[in-house]
Amino acid sequence: MQHNVSRELFDKVILPVYSPAQFIPVRGEGSRIWDQNGVEYIDFAGGIAVNALGHCHPRLIKALQEQSQKLWHVSNVFTNEPALMLAQKLIDHTFADRVFFANSGAEANEAAFKLARYYATKKFHPYKTKIISFYQSFHGRTFFTVSVGGQAKYSDGFGPKPADIVHxxxxxxxxVKAVMDDHTCAVVLEPVQGEGGLASATPEFLNGVRLLCDEYNALLIFDEVQCGMGRTGSLYTYQQYNVIPDILTSAKALGGGFPISAMLTTDQVSSVMHVGVHGTTYGGNPLACAVGCEAFDIINSPDVLSGIEKRRAIFIAKLEEINDKFNVFREYRGKGLLIGAELQPEFHDKARDFLNVATEYKVMILNAGSNVLRFTPSLIISEDEIQEGMNRFAKAVEKVVNA
Structure with missing residues (x-):
């Protein structure tokens, strides 16, 4: 039986945990998307910071096509060349000595939290299990990661939560000092909080947390699922702070749109692990890693990384032009092309309204909570596309303001 593939079908067949736009994207190229009716949109959402190279980048297509004719899946009973190549690239360009591949940011964080507790209980004592996290943080949707995340709305209602997590x-x-003790196994944070409103960590804060972790033999975990892979102007955001974590998680842009994630750590921390302690069926599969290798090489290049601040400046300038007319923004947040525009108090709780109206004017944006608009475009979006998209967005702002 053939069904009409429409937005109405979504309401019938998909678990009601999302509220997607009324149009259905069917094709993308660069920073533009077309829907079922051939209507074109400019994409400032980037699949929530995933499509760092836009849609259907020719080099990613080539990598996927070539690998699809060689090897798709062998499980972790065997290794494969693309996984080893990508792991080596990550090690060569970060603090890490070891890599664990998974499929999503949540899975990478799950592995990180399990590793932190396992390391602490093996190296020190069985009660060294406390994880310190932060309000408004977000680390994934598994039960462990959503409990470590600092937004109760995502973890309430599912029964008893994992214990020994402090926010x-x-x-x-x-x-942090007030709750830090010898029972602490890890402090976990996002250098730029993605879903929590795009607040950036201060250098003093990160340096202080690093020193506390050293003092109490706790691990410092950086969740760079959203802010990593060039998003803020460097390969990983920790490199801007000169603060080195013990564990780092990466996903989203790592595959340029293909699902893949990684947990990075040191030889010292990984030394407690052994065969069978943790695993995943699909993690490190050849298709994802082949695409990841190509995405990594493109993003980790001077041409791409050096252009991020220039693009941010254009976005901020256009936001300021809009604000001069409509006085809707209180401040701008984030780093690089992880941009947050906090709404003035009179527009609080209306972030989703701006997002929805923006689609009417054929531009795709995001929100980060109910008071912050979020822009996570392609890292290689053209200046003309920024200008055109922001002109469309200005019309959406005018409609919301005058509603």
Whole structure:
């Protein structure tokens, strides 16, 4: 039986945990998308910071096509060449000595939290299990990661939560000191909070947390699922702070649109692990890693990384032009092309309204909470596309303001 593939079909067949736009994208190229009716949209959402090279980048297509004719899947009973190549690239360009591949940011974070507890209990004592996290943080949707995340709305209602997780205010070093003790196995944070409103960590805060972790033999985990892979102007955001974590998680842009994630760590931390302690069926599969290798090489290049701040400046300038007319933004947040525009108090709780109206004017944006608009475009979006998209967005802002 053939069904009409429409937005109405979504409401019938998909679990009602999303509220997608009324149009259905069917084709993308660069920073533009076309729907079922051939209507074109400019994409400032980037699949939530995933499509760092836009849609259907020719080099990623070539890598996927070539690998698809060689080897798709062998499981982790065997290794494969693309996985080893991508792991070596990550090690060569970061602090890491070891890599674990998975399929999503949540899975990479799950592995990181399990590793942190396993390391602490093996190296120190069985009660060294406390994880310190931060309000408004987001680390994934598995039960462990959503509990470590600092937004109760995502973890409430599912029964007893994993124990020994403490949340404190972000960028508040004294709050961390107040709960830090010899039972702490890890402090986990996003250098730029992705879903929590795009607040950036201060250098003083990150340096202070690093020193506390060293003092209490706790591991420092950086979740760079959203802010990593060139998004903020360097390969990984920790490199801008000169603060080195013990574990780092990466996903989203790592595959340029193909699902893949990685947990990076050191020889010292990984030394407690052994065969069978953790695993995944699809992690490190040849298709994902082949695409990841190509995406890594493109993103980790001077041409791409050097152009991110220039593009950010154009976005901010256009936002300021809009603000001069409509006075809707209170401040701008984030780093690089992880851009947040906090709404003025009179527009609080209306971020989703701006997002929805923007689609009416054929531009795709995001929100980060109910008070912040978020822009995570391709890292190689053209200046003309930024200008055109922001002109469309200005019309959407005008409609919301005058509603």
């Amino acid at each position: 404190v205010p972000f960028n508040d070093l004294n709050a």
